[in-house]
Amino acid sequence: SQQGEEDPQALSIQEGENATMNCSYKTSINNLQWYRQNSGRGLVHLILIRSNEREKHSGRLRVTLDTSKKSSSLLITASRAADTASYFCATASLGIGGGADGLTFGKGTHLIIQP
Amino acid sequence: EAGVTQSPTHLIKTRGQQATLRCSPISGHTSVYWYQQALGLGLQFLLWYDEGEERNRGNFPPRFSGRQFPNYSSELNVNALELEDSALYLCASRTGDYSNQPQHFGDGTRLSIL
Numbered sequence: 001s002q003q004g005e006e007d008p009q010a011l012s013i014q015e016g017e018n019a020t021m022n023c024s025y026k027t028s029i030n031n032l033q034w035y036r037q038n039s040g041r042g043l044v045h046l047i048l049i050r051s052n053e054r055e056k057h058s059g060r061l062r063v064t065l066d067t068s069k070k071s072s073s074l075l076i077t078a079s080r081a082a083d084t085a086s087y088f089c090a091t092a093s094l095g096i097g098g099g100a101d102g103l104t105f106g107k108g109t110h111l112i113i114q115p
Numbered sequence: 116e117a118g119v120t121q122s123p124t125h126l127i128k129t130r131g132q133q134a135t136l137r138c139s140p141i142s143g144h145t146s147v148y149w150y151q152q153a154l155g156l157g158l159q160f161l162l163w164y165d166e167g168e169e170r171n172r173g174n175f176p177p178r179f180s181g182r183q184f185p186n187y188s189s190e191l192n193v194n195a196l197e198l199e200d201s202a203l204y205l206c207a208s209r210t211g212d213y214s215n216q217p218q219h220f221g222d223g224t225r226l227s228i229l
Binding site for chain 1 (some may be wrong): 119148150157158159160161162163170171173203205207215216217218219220221222223225
């Protein structure tokens with residue numbers, strides 16, 4: 001079953017603008033991860049945020065996590081045409097191994113950067 | 116460092132046949148995961164192997180099975196193929212350390228059932 005729900009389902013912006021994607025989930029988590037997928041290829045790991053963290057940065061990426069609202073956001077600043085892709089949030093739930101189980105993915109946000 | 120590799124890239128089968136998909140994890144990673152990405156259904160967890168043992172499986176019928184070899188590579192077998200098995204099958208690997216570590220994905224095998 002899909003736990004994460006990304007919002008919006010699709011987003012089209014101009015190059016140079018910032019893109020914000022949101023993710024909501026339902027159960028308690030160990031960590032939340034964001035992935036990018038280009039045209040049906042494999043997933044590229046972007047960033048992992050642990051349940052006891054509120055914000056994390058990596059280059060042009062900024063992720064926030066609000067466990068009280070069971071939600072996360074991914075901000076891509078100064079977008080580039082190469083950022084065009086689908087973005088997925090995935091949650092690792094608490095359990096045996098502390099989150100080593102299979103990830104639960106949302107349906108993704110399709111981001112298009114117009115040059 | 117080589118990433119996760121999957122073979123074949125594409126696989127075409129007919130209904131009722133059996134398919135075998137292969138995955139080599141990143142060197143040093145002991146956990147291997149399999150996911151199915153079918154049109155309209157999104158990414159769904161299939162199987163998790165660690166240290167040669169099946170640790171957990173998702174909500175899939177028993178005709179989806181696999182194994183992990185002593186070198187930590189893995190096979191996914193799908194028996195009695197059905198049309199709805201057409202999907203991109205993704206393999207991921209992770210270090211066996213049970214702290215918060217990301218999964219790293221291969222480029223997938225696209226399985227088409229005719």
